[in-house]
Structure formats: C-alpha cells, structure tokens
Amino acid sequence: MNRSHFEFSPHPKFLQQLTRGALAQHLLRAIRLWAELRWLYGSEGAVLPEAFTYPQWRDRFFTKTHPKGEAIPPLHDRRCACGKTAAQWLQPWLTREWKQRLCQQAGLTEEQLAAVLQRRLFGVTRRSIFDDFRLLVELGWLQRQGRRFDRVAVFPEVPAMEERTAGEELPLALVNLDLGTVAQRFSRPIAGVQRFFFEVDYIVRDRNIDRVEDWQAQLVELWKRPVVPPIRLRYNSSRLGASVRCVVYPVCCYYVRRAIYLCGFGETPDCCGQWYNFRLDRVQHLQAIDWEDESVPRTLWQRYRSQQLPTPDEIRGEMEAAWGFDFYLEPRLMVLRFDRGFHDGYVAGTFRHETFEPVSYGEVGQLIQANAAAERRGFLLGVWRDRSPEDAYYRVWVRQGDTNVRMRLRAWRPFGEVLLPWEIRQEMRSEILQAYRWYVEDEG
Known part of the structure; x- marks a missing residue:
C-alpha cells in the first residue's frame, strides 16, 4: 500500500491543529505529536510492520535500555529519544522567526517558550504517549483495529488557520x-x-470574591518574576475543620468544580503527600517568601536547587492518566455498567476522559478476574454473570476519592453501576442505603 510522505514543518498553525485546546497549555504534546508523525511517515517508520502495536513502535523508537514501566523515564541515555529536549527535536526549524510566530499563536512570552523548549519532549509516562496515538487516531492520522495501529494512505486535510x-x-x-x-x-x-x-456555576460567596481576585492578581505578579518564589498560605480546610499553614510552590490555577483552585507543591493541609489543590476562596493569607527561608520544605528546596520544579504540563499529564482533578490521589481501574437505553441517550458519543473506553461483556469478567481481590472476586463475578450482556460496559482509570468523580457517579444513578473497584462500589452502596432510609424507611 502506498503511503503518503509527511512533509509538514512544525508551523505554529499546524501545531495548533494537533492540540485539543489552547496551544499554550498543550504545546509539548503538539510538538510530540508532530515528532511522532514525522517518524512514523518517514524512513524510520518503514521498519514497522503494516499494522503495528504500541510495544513494537516503542522498541523501535527508543533505545533498548528505555524503561517499560508506568513512571516518567529518568535520563538514562542521552541517545534515547526520551533524553532529547523539545529544542533538539525542532532543529533546524528553530529560528527566531519561528519562535516569534509561535509566541504570537500561543500567547506565550519568549521566556515561557524558552522554558518549554528545554524540557524533554518524551520525558513523560507511557500512558501519555499511548494517549498520543489515540489522539492521532481521532484526528485521522492513524487507524486503529483493536490493539494495532496502521498508517493512513491519505492524510487528513490541513486547512490554513485564520x-x-x-x-x-x-x-x-x-x-x-x-x-x-x-x-x-x-x-x-x-x-x-x-x-x-x-x-458558569460559581459557588464562591460575594464577600469572598474580592479576596479570590486579590490572590489571583498576586499570583500573576509572582509568575511574572524570573524566579517564581514559594508562598506561605494560611488555609481554612473544610476537610480538617481548621485553619492550617502550608508552604508551597504555586504551579498553576484551575477553574473546576465551580470554584478556582491553586495547584501547590510542597506541604499539604493533612500532611499527606506533596501536592494539594487549594480552593482560593478558602485561602486566608498568601505571602511570597525567599527560597532560602527555613520554612521551605526540604523536598521542595531540593527540587528548586536541581532546577526541577513542577510544571503545569506535569499536572496535565497526571490528569490525562486518570480521571479526577485531585491528580495526586491513587489511580484505580474502574469498570462501569450502564442500562442500554440510558447509555445510548446520555453516554454514547460523549467524552469523559482519555482512558474512558467501552469494553465487551466478556472483557468485564476478565477485568474482574485480574483486578478484584481474591476474597471479593467470586462475589463480583456472580454480579457480572447476573447482568445483561446487552448492557453497555466501560473501563476507566480514576483517582479514588476525587470529589468530581463521586459527583458524576451519583448523577448516573440509578442507571449506572460500579463493578470495580470494590471500595468505590461499597461507597455507592452506602450512599444508596442512606438515601433509602431517608425516603422509604422514614415514611414507612
């Protein structure tokens, strides 16, 4: 089969078309997609079979020493594709004119672009790269049959951007x-x-809006500095029911779950982990401090000294790896069942998460067999056998404990059922029993 030859340069407008949103937010992924296309449709990609799997591509694209686990690969071999920076991949297109056009297209400053270009383009998780391939399928640059991918004979249209x-x-x-x-x-x-x-739903009360705007304005000024400082927060934690002090590195802000959050790395209100999403209207005090301040956590200080402070792209990578805004929580495999009529009307054709994908009735049994704890496996297999093969089934990686995921599962009741994991299934069961006591037992 004759293949088209990829001749597209990394023009800013072409990179924009490879994104699923704002180019500034997804610039590294757009450049990575361009690099993957150039390899797949170039002489290097000719070594792959007609229909290839992700492992086959990985073994050809990276060196033999490239890690095959789920973590971000360390800098193990500078000859490996994962060791090259974005700037190295973009040679010889990396001209001053190209940089200026890209800054204009993405709304970046030259300093921001320079920082992005120095990051390792393929220094990301295996899931992030596999999601690249799924996105290329959606955009029409690849075809997929099961676990195999095939290059297309005719490229999708690339109209000029206005x-x-x-x-x-x-x-x-x-x-x-x-x-x-x-x-x-x-x-x-x-x-x-x-x-x-x-x-937009916005749950922040009027008396707190000015405070939120003040914190946003202060953060903008801090992010403009050549060296972004850590900040000391006093935070009113609803989970703990108390005000706590935390020192964190401010990474970025998100509007999600009807409020604005600051993603901070360092100390957390519950002293668990190093990441936390702080709701801005609950921040009572915010002050920039020096990196040499004694209150800066040692782990955060070491990241600063080694020039490895976290970036918004790392957060996006984690959010793409599993469903849920609390990206620092443990990822778990979830298996869902939907009533067929409800699915066809409200779930089919919608986007929930990059890892949200349909599975067959038979695959559900295999997933339970492989992922359920031994003491629960028999019961869950019995539940599965009792359900209709005509229903719709999905798998998705979720952040267990994430409020946004909980709210979505509640909205799907009573037409959606959690089969895995057991802990979330039991949480849904407890909520349903409580609602039953409120609405049925009390009336009886």
Whole structure:
C-alpha cells in the first residue's frame, strides 16, 4: 500500500491543529505529536510492520535500555529519544522567526517558550504517549483495529488557520477543545448583537470574591518574576475543620468544580503527600517568601536547587492518566455498567476522559478476574454473570476519592453501576442505603 510522505514543518498553525485546546497549555504534546508523525511517515517508520502495536513502535523508537514501566523515564541515555529536549527535536526549524510566530499563536512570552523548549519532549509516562496515538487516531492520522495501529494512505486535510485580529486573543487556556472553538467563534458580537452567553456555576460567596481576585492578581505578579518564589498560605480546610499553614510552590490555577483552585507543591493541609489543590476562596493569607527561608520544605528546596520544579504540563499529564482533578490521589481501574437505553441517550458519543473506553461483556469478567481481590472476586463475578450482556460496559482509570468523580457517579444513578473497584462500589452502596432510609424507611 502506498503511503503518503509527511512533509509538514512544525508551523505554529499546524501545531495548533494537533492540540485539543489552547496551544499554550498543550504545546509539548503538539510538538510530540508532530515528532511522532514525522517518524512514523518517514524512513524510520518503514521498519514497522503494516499494522503495528504500541510495544513494537516503542522498541523501535527508543533505545533498548528505555524503561517499560508506568513512571516518567529518568535520563538514562542521552541517545534515547526520551533524553532529547523539545529544542533538539525542532532543529533546524528553530529560528527566531519561528519562535516569534509561535509566541504570537500561543500567547506565550519568549521566556515561557524558552522554558518549554528545554524540557524533554518524551520525558513523560507511557500512558501519555499511548494517549498520543489515540489522539492521532481521532484526528485521522492513524487507524486503529483493536490493539494495532496502521498508517493512513491519505492524510487528513490541513486547512490554513485564520489569522486573529488584535483584541481577539483568548485570555484563558480552555482545556476542552469544543469549548475553546465555541469561545473563539462567538467571543465578539455578531453584526453588533451578542448572540452567545456563557454562564458558569460559581459557588464562591460575594464577600469572598474580592479576596479570590486579590490572590489571583498576586499570583500573576509572582509568575511574572524570573524566579517564581514559594508562598506561605494560611488555609481554612473544610476537610480538617481548621485553619492550617502550608508552604508551597504555586504551579498553576484551575477553574473546576465551580470554584478556582491553586495547584501547590510542597506541604499539604493533612500532611499527606506533596501536592494539594487549594480552593482560593478558602485561602486566608498568601505571602511570597525567599527560597532560602527555613520554612521551605526540604523536598521542595531540593527540587528548586536541581532546577526541577513542577510544571503545569506535569499536572496535565497526571490528569490525562486518570480521571479526577485531585491528580495526586491513587489511580484505580474502574469498570462501569450502564442500562442500554440510558447509555445510548446520555453516554454514547460523549467524552469523559482519555482512558474512558467501552469494553465487551466478556472483557468485564476478565477485568474482574485480574483486578478484584481474591476474597471479593467470586462475589463480583456472580454480579457480572447476573447482568445483561446487552448492557453497555466501560473501563476507566480514576483517582479514588476525587470529589468530581463521586459527583458524576451519583448523577448516573440509578442507571449506572460500579463493578470495580470494590471500595468505590461499597461507597455507592452506602450512599444508596442512606438515601433509602431517608425516603422509604422514614415514611414507612
């Protein structure tokens, strides 16, 4: 079969088309997708069979010493593809004119772009790279049959991007691709009439809005500094029911779950782990401190000294690896069952997470067999056998304990059932029994 030859340069507009949202937020992934396409459709990719698996590609693309686990690979071999920076992959296109165009396209400063280009392009988890291939399938650059991929004979269309006029740049990184497109199209009035309105649920009370805006303004000024300092927070933790002090490195902000959160690395309110999402309206005090301050946690200070402070891309990578905003929680494999009618009307054709994918009725039994604890396996297999093969079944990696995931599972009741993991299934069961006591037993 004759294959097309990939001749696309990493033009900023082409990189934009490879993203699922704002280019500034997904720049490394866009460059990585371009590098993968160039390899697959170049002379190097000719060594792969007609239909190839991810392991076959991995073994050809990386050196033999490349780790095969789930963690981010260490810098084990500078000859390995995972050891090269984004700047190295972009030679000889890395000209001053290209940088200026990319900064304009993505809304980045030259300093921000320079920092991105010095990061290892393939220094990411195995899941992140595998998700690259799934995205290339969605974009029409690859075809997939089961676990195998095949290159396409005809490339998808690459239409020229329209130039933006002054004042039309979006001030936010809209992570969802469809929302970003809508915002770009309807951000301004049409023939003098505003036709699109975007109402966002925002649970912050009026008396706290000024405080949240103050913290955002202060963080913006800190992020403009050549060296971003750590901050000392006093935080009113609803989980602990008390105010606590934490010293963290401020990585980025997210609007999620109807409020704005600061992703911080360092100390946590519950003294568990090093990452925490701080809801900005619960921050009572925020102060920048010096890196040599004695209150800076040793682990955070060591990251600073080794120039390995965490970045927003690391957070995005973790969020893409498992469903849930609390990206620092343990990932667990979840298996879900949906009533067929409910699925066809409300689940089919929707996007929930990169790892949310349908499985067959038979595969559910295999997943329970492989992942359920021995003392629970027989019971769960019995539950599975009692369910209809005509229903819809899905698997997805989730952050166990994440509030957003809990809320979604509650919204799917009574037409969605958690089969795995056991702990989340039992949590759903306890909530249903409590609701039963409220609405049925009390009335009896």
